Amino acid sequence: QVRLVQSGAEVKKPGASVKVSCLVSGYSLTELTMQWVRQAPGKGLEWMGNFDPEDGEPLYAPEFQGRVTMTEDTSTGTAYMELSSLRSDDTAVYYCATAIIVTGTAFDHWSQGALVTVSS
Amino acid sequence: QSVLTQPPSASGSPGQRVTISCSGSRSTIGSNTVNWYQHLPGTAPRLLIYTNDQRPSGVPNRFSGSRSGTSASLAISGLQSEDEAYYFCQSWDDSVNGPVFGGGTKVTVL
Numbered sequence: 001q002v003r004l005v006q007s008g009a010e011v012k013k014p015g016a017s018v019k020v021s022c023l024v025s026g027y028s029l030t031e032l033t034m035q036w037v038r039q040a041p042g043k044g045l046e047w048m049g050n051f052d053p054e055d056g057e058p059l060y061a062p063e064f065q066g067r068v069t070m071t072e073d074t075s076t077g078t079a080y081m082e083l084s085s086l087r088s089d090d091t092a093v094y095y096c097a098t099a100i101i102v103t104g105t106a107f108d109h110w111s112q113g114a115l116v117t118v119s120s
Numbered sequence: 121q122s123v124l125t126q127p128p129s130a131s132g133s134p135g136q137r138v139t140i141s142c143s144g145s146r147s148t149i150g151s152n153t154v155n156w157y158q159h160l161p162g163t164a165p166r167l168l169i170y171t172n173d174q175r176p177s178g179v180p181n182r183f184s185g186s187r188s189g190t191s192a193s194l195a196i197s198g199l200q201s202e203d204e205a206y207y208f209c210q211s212w213d214d215s216v217n218g219p220v221f222g223g224g225t226k227v228t229v230l
Binding site: 049 | 122152153155162163164165166167170171174176177208210211212216217218219220221222223224
């Protein structure tokens with residue numbers, strides 16, 4: 001059974017950085033393109049970017065370019081998303097998601113989400 | 121404001137049929153397939169429909185999807201109390217080479 005398990009909730013001050021992890025079990029991280037998505041309170045889902053292991057390069061959504069860094073540690077099967085210069089509107093639940101069985105543009109495996117609260 | 125537009129809420133009585141719409145543009149739904157998810161707060165979203173109208177293994181056939189032009193819809197027939205959840209659509213945006221999502225629709229079973 002494939003699982004994506006995230007790190008726990010975090011509370012950060014404005015201007016700080018947060019690093020969220022996503023541990024993949026039951027599948028090889030090297031065969032997955034990991035997406036990062038967030039949902040702020042009362043709002044819809046927002047794509048932040050992805051990390052494609054084939055070329056080892058991340059692709060960031062324009063809104064996060066310059067503030068987000070996505071990396072992977074294939075030895076532990078863990079993907080990471082680090083967001084810097086945090087603002088109050090970065091308060092959100094952050095998810096990692098990927099496609100393993102289905103084809104096309106859908107994501108059939110998601111993490112449970114990690115709440116990041118930005119507050120002074 | 122989400123790239124794809126969904127109604128914020130929908131409701132129906134047990135056994136009824138509920139339909140949720142998802143509106144996009146030529147660069148999103150007009151050019152790419154649509155996927156639908158069910159989401160309960162605090163849990164991982166669950167894929168219900170992929171590639172417009174395909175159901176993953178384990179998803180009841182009460183759930184169906186369709187796409188036409190720059191819009192798509194999800195239908196839930198034979199509504200059950202366990203269907204009370206948020207539903208959101210997702211497609212792809214060629215301009216950013218990434219997924220885009222709807223704002224989500226809260227389905228209430230009366």
